[in-house]
Amino acid sequence: MKNLKSVIIVFLMLTSSIFSQEDRKVLVEVFTNSHCPLCPSAHNVIDNYLAGPNGNKISYIYYHMVYPYSDDPLYLQSMEGSIARDNYYNPISATPQGWFDGSIQGSSSGWAASLNNLVSTQSPLKIILSGTRSPAQFNLNAELTRTGNIIDNDLVIHFVVVEDLYYDGRNSVSNHKHVMRKMLPTPNGQSFSINLNETKNFPQTITLDPIWDADSLNIVVFVQSTGSKTIYQSETISYSDLIVTSADNNNQITDEFILEQNYPNPFNPTTKINFAIPQSGVTTIKVYNILGNEVATLLDRELTAGKHDVNFDATNLSSGTYFYTLTSGTFRETKKLVLLK
DSSP: OHHHHHHHHHHHHHHHHHTOOEEOOEEEEEEEOTTOTTHHHHHHHHHHHHTSTTGGGEEEEEEEOSSSOTTOHHHHTTHHHHHHHHHHHOOOSOSOEEEETTEEOOOGGGHHHHHHHHHTSEESEEEEEEEEEOSSEEEEEEEEEEOSOOOOSOEEEEEEEEEEEEOOOSSSOOEEEEEEEEEESOTTOEEEOOOTTOEEEEEEEEEOOTTSOGGGEEEEEEEEETTTOOEEEEEEEEGGGSEEEEEEEOOOOOSSOEEOOOBSSSBSSEEEEEEEESSOEEEEEEEEOTTSOEEEEEEEEEEOSEEEEEEEEOTTSOSEEEEEEEEETTEEEEEEEEEOO
16 A cells, blocks of 8 residues: 555656646747738737737737838848748748747737637746846847647747837838847757756847847747747747846956956945956856856857956846856856845
């Protein structure tokens, strides 16, 4: 009887692990065109849904297409990604068209009902987004945890930069939301595999394009099967939610690695970290919590030899003890900092 009870407990633990699911964030992909006369009605459906009770349960991307009018500047500025998604879904050459979690939709009049059905389902993946931003680039990390069953073994992760912008085309839409600007690391995504109850991190560095308005940017991340086209999960983070950092070089030469104590310390919510590297190379500064989990990447790029400093804005973090680590070449050093709010 005791052995039977143990077997039952193990079975329950295994089954609860296998069928543990996450709230689904449905990905809405819309093919549109700034001059398409039928597209405003589709935009209105998505706008109304976003304003409703389930608006926070979807991520959305508008891809501007070459059809029906090839002079759409929002297509011409982001052709690579639009062409890639057009070739992937291979639809008829007409707009508007919608895909919800990788499935083609009919008339936009039925989109809200379809979304209501999808947002009530669950996902076998959890995505947590975090990152840092500087005047030239931003560093994003997507933490993926698989908590349920996934039947496909051809998964890819996509990072999509989207922008809210204004443009008066030849239809009534002037406020264009979440327009696809760039797909990373390639328009076809990054292949990966993940086991049940496994967590993986996917870092992505994004260089700011001069034509983008940084304050109007969001990044949509989603996981899709290349074969079945099923999208298992998505998540969105705005550029303004990323932690602000900067790295400056005061042109002073040094012959040793130095990591100074941040100042002020304790701090709230900003502090400065001075450091020095004796030779040029890829240099990172990352911040960890007391459990050893990475909470911010302050720096991850090639630096010239010399003394540098980086600013850390911890507005989005809770009070507590954290650790920051400088890595450059074979050098690695860690110091403690304290955030008091």
